[in-house]
Amino acid sequence: MLRMPSEREKLMKKVKPAITIFFLFVGSLLSAQDGVVTGQVSFVTSNNIYVRFENTASIKVGDSLRLDGKTGSPCLLVSSMSSTSCVCVPLFDCGAEKGAKVTFIPPTGQRKVVAEEKIVPSSLRDTVELAEEDPVYLQEIRARISASTYSLVSNDRADRHRLMSRLSIDADHINDSKVSADVYLNFRQIFDEPTSNLQNTSLLRVYNFSVGYDASPTLNLLLGRNINPKISSLGAIDGLQAEKQFGNSYVGLLVGSRPDIFNFGYNPDLLEYGAYYGFNTNSKNINAQTTLGLIEQRGNGDIDRRYAYVQHTSTLSKNLNFFTSAELDLYSKVDYTTKNELRLTSLYSSLRYRFSKAVNLMVSYDTRKRIIYYETYRTDLDQLLDDDLARQGIRGRMNFRPFKNILTGFSYSKRFQSDQQNKSDNIYGYLTLSHTPFMDGRTSFSYNRNESNYLLSNIASVRHSRSFFYDRLYTDLYYRLVQYNYSNITDNLLQHYMGADVSYNINRTLLFSITGEFSMYNDSKNYRVYTRLVQRFHSKHKR
Incomplete structure (x- = not known):
């Protein structure tokens, strides 16, 4: 007599496949997590990111790594490795920083982990381990x-x-x-x-x-005589300069002396020191750099000059370039009386715009007063203060290329001051043939007219x-x-x-x-x- 299955047996028959799938799924997850390896970013360069692990036996070249706290797809691709380190290429906008936690999760069906160390050529191991400490500098x-x-x-x-x-x-x-x-x-x-x-x-x-010495990729030290491009108006500095980068910002310090005013030699009596702060702006439409600083200069131990300065340069949409620099004196000493008065000693601004490949325009304005060093020129102070007038100037220049082989342009500049002295008007124009007819070569014609006092x-x-x-x-x-x-x-x-x-x-x-x-x-x-x-x-x- 054929026995009919009970209700319980019917239920187990239906549930058993689901239970089997469930345990297989959990098992696969546990299996995947079994080979998880964690590490830490040890160094970051412009092209590569270096990650240190306890052991890289379960990682292969071509595997991908995840940053802890980052959701979504892995963002580091292993390009080379040693027994304890990986050199990775960043994927997408990875944003990895030194010290960040990194995780390697083996894919399903990952090979069995072998505890023994991989055999890696010594040259590669040395290169990777060295890169963890220092970037690869090239001469x-x-x-x-x-x-x-x-x-x-x-x-x-x-x-x-x-x-x-x-x-x-x-x-x-x-x-x-x-x-x-x-x-x-x-x-x-x-x-x-x-x-x-x-x-x-x-x-x-x-x-x-x-x-110069790169103590780290973000810290630079400089010893000797040098003109700092971020404070170019200061001129040559004899001494020590240091600059530290903080992402898009930077901070600089300097201590030293000015060259001798008569023979441009070393003169420790002309002590100067200061600090500056700046930041860079880099985006699709603008690249800019701005620097702000404070400088104090001394003569034989006494304050000679104290001033603040600003320097800015930027490029907008690749066609508009702007530059400006200014100096503001903060100190004066007349008849043994010191004051912290503001005195604008220098301002220069220029704007250059490229309308097209054939036309560009540049305009500039500057105003400058004579710089007074209250100790160095102590005996000439009366004369210098009487002549404390701003010498100003404006300039405009435009270049044209009306035809492929013809370039022309003109400029106008004017110098002036309130007492009508040192004035000047200058007009300049030119015409250039890049391929001279019947002669080959290049021919230029120019004319300049200048009128002064x-x-x-x-x-x-x-x-x-x-x-x-x-x-x-x-x-x-x-x-x-x-x-x-x-x-x-x-x-x-x-x-x-x-x-x-x-x-x-x-x-x-x-x-x-x-x-x-x-x-x-x-x-x-x-x-x-x-x-x-x-x-x-x-x-x-x-x-």
């Missing part, structure tokens, strides 16, 4: 050395002869280290006749001579240049006619200048040039010769 050295001579031979005055040389070195991360160097100096030797009244015939000027000048010139031998040889011919009309002289002074320049690229880094010029006015005849030899160097290590 790049740019250098330029030049020597030139200048000679003037005249029929009615003493001959003049000069020898000049310049050296500039920009060495970043020497030998792939954290150390950099910056050098810029020039030397001039004068060979005038013994009757010359010159006090110094040998002049050495050192503008930059410093060593004591002089009216008109200058017209024409210049033709052309290259040969695949641009290795460059020639330049010019003629310039100059007319001077002085207010205290009845006759106009007319001068003629004719010259030629030949430059030859001996190789890609070595250039030699020679320029000859003849000028005359009335019975005076002058011959000038200028020679120049330039050697450039460039060394760059690649990854």
Whole structure:
């Protein structure tokens, strides 16, 4: 007799598949979590993110990692690894920072974890472990050395002869280290006749001579003489400078001295120190940098000058460029009486707009008062304060390219001050043919007119240049006619200048040039010769 299944058996038959699926699902989750590995971001560069683990035996190149606290898909892709570290490429907008927690969750069906250490080439292991401590710095050295001579031979005055040389070195991360160097100096030797009244015939000027050290990717130290681009109006600084980055912001400190005002040498009596703060703005439509600072300068221990400054530069939508800088003095000392008065000593602003590839416009305005150092110029204070007028100026320039081979433009500038002294009006225009008909080469015509309190000048010139031998040889011919009309002289002074320049690229880094010029006015005849030899160097290590 066939037995019919009971109700309980029928229910178990229906539930059993669901129970089986449930336990398989839970088991898969437990299995997936069984290989979870946690680590921490140890270093961040512009291209890679380094993560340290206790052991990377369960991770393979190509696996993805998650940031703790980040929802959604994994955002780090493993590109290389050692036994305890992974070098990762950020995916999407990862935003990983040093110290952030990282999790690796093996996918379903992950291979069985082997506790033994992976066999990794020692070179890769060393590279990854080194990168956890320091970024990979790459050496790049740019250098330029030049020597030139200048000679003037005249029929009615003493001959003049000069020898000049310049050296500039920009060495970043020497030998792939954290150390950099910056050098810029020039030397001039004068060979005038013994009757010359010159006090110094040998002049050495050192503008930059410093060593930098990247203590970390966000902390830079600088020792020596250097011109800080964020406070360029301060000029050269002899001493120690430090700058720390905080994301888009930065803070800088400096302590040192000013170069000597007479020979530009080192003078520890001209102590100066200060601090600055700035921030960068980088977005799709604007790139900007703003710096605010406070500087105090001393002379023989006493306050010479104390002032605040601001410097801003920005680019809007790639067509509009704006720059401004200002200095505001905060201290004065007259007749032994000190005051904390505000005095605007400098303001400069410029705006450049590119309407199209064919038209661009630039306008600028500046106002400047004479800077007063109350200790250095203590005996001349009365005269300096009487002449405390703002010398102002405006300028506008527009360039056009009406046709492919024609470029033209004009500019107007005006200088003025309240007492009507030192005023000047200047008008300039030019026309350039980039391909001269029937002659080849480039031809330019220009005219300049300047009118001041004591002089009216008109200058017209024409210049033709052309290259040969695949641009290795460059020639330049010019003629310039100059007319001077002085207010205290009845006759106009007319001068003629004719010259030629030949430059030859001996190789890609070595250039030699020679320029000859003849000028005359009335019975005076002058011959000038200028020679120049330039050697450039460039060394760059690649990854």
